[in-house]
Amino acid sequence: MKLLLAEDEKRMASALVELLRLEKYDVDHFADGASALMALESGVYDAAIIDVMMPQMNGFDVVRSARRKGVKTPILLLTAKSGLDDKVTGLDSGADDYLTKPFQTRELLARVRVLCRRNIHSQDGSLRFGDLSLDTATATLTCSRTGQSVRLGEKELRIMEYMLANQGQILSREQLAVKIWGYENDAEYNNVEVYMSFTRKKLAFVGSKTEIKAVRGIGYELRCDNVS
Numbered sequence: 001m002k003l004l005l006a007e008d009e010k011r012m013a014s015a016l017v018e019l020l021r022l023e024k025y026d027v028d029h030f031a032d033g034a035s036a037l038m039a040l041e042s043g044v045y046d047a048a049i050i051d052v053m054m055p056q057m058n059g060f061d062v063v064r065s066a067r068r069k070g071v072k073t074p075i076l077l078l079t080a081k082s083g084l085d086d087k088v089t090g091l092d093s094g095a096d097d098y099l100t101k102p103f104q105t106r107e108l109l110a111r112v113r114v115l116c117r118r119n120i121h122s123q124d125g126s127l128r129f130g131d132l133s134l135d136t137a138t139a140t141l142t143c144s145r146t147g148q149s150v151r152l153g154e155k156e157l158r159i160m161e162y163m164l165a166n167q168g169q170i171l172s173r174e175q176l177a178v179k180i181w182g183y184e185n186d187a188e189y190n191n192v193e194v195y196m197s198f199t200r201k202k203l204a205f206v207g208s209k210t211e212i213k214a215v216r217g218i219g220y221e222l223r224c225d226n227v228s
Contacts, residue, residue, distance in 0.1 A: 006036035033057025067094035130224025
């Protein structure tokens with residue numbers, strides 16, 4: 001799962017990044033609200049943790065702006081303010097949850113897990129499209145039509161998870177590069193094409209009629225037109 005963390009206090013940010021990465025989250029950190037908003041608009045994050053008090057743009061404004069621009073990423077706000085009015089302001093701005101500092105790390109992690117599950121997985125914990133189902137816990141891709149299954153590599157899993165969670169949308173090469181390699185990574189777009197090729201071979205191996213189609217000049221989308 002890919003997380004955005006917006007926190008300007010260096011020691012707090014460092015501790016949270018370490019904690020989340022130990023829990024196997026892929027974390028991108030931003031130290032001001034404007035940068036966090038720009039990254040959030042990419043749509044590549046499964047959830048965001050945003051501190052309220054930040055330079056350039058506070059957390060409330062980041063959330064409001066993101067929601068106005070159609071960003072649906074689940075957001076947890078962090079704040080040192082415990083007053084009811086602040087909590088109401090945070091939730092009314094479009095945040096999904098609100099956590100007051102100081103907090104127990106177990107509670108933070110539990111809330112992040114809830115956000116990451118929200119509106120992504122089906123009841124049995126898998127993602128589905130056409131004749132495909134993906135068990136993200138075991139990285140197993142299965143074709144319901146043939147009954148064949150295959151284990152995916154790490155980057156193949158991220159590609160399929162992201163595409164299945166955003167089915168019906170065309171995903172740009174930039175979005176995929178950020179999702180798979182990270183916001184500040186120097187991976188080139190041809191890396192996306194290479195791993196798309198690997199993932200297509202896995203689809204062919206299980207006999208799926210679902211395809212990853214390249215949309216010229218834009219990106220990729222999942223299509224499944226001939227399932228019987």
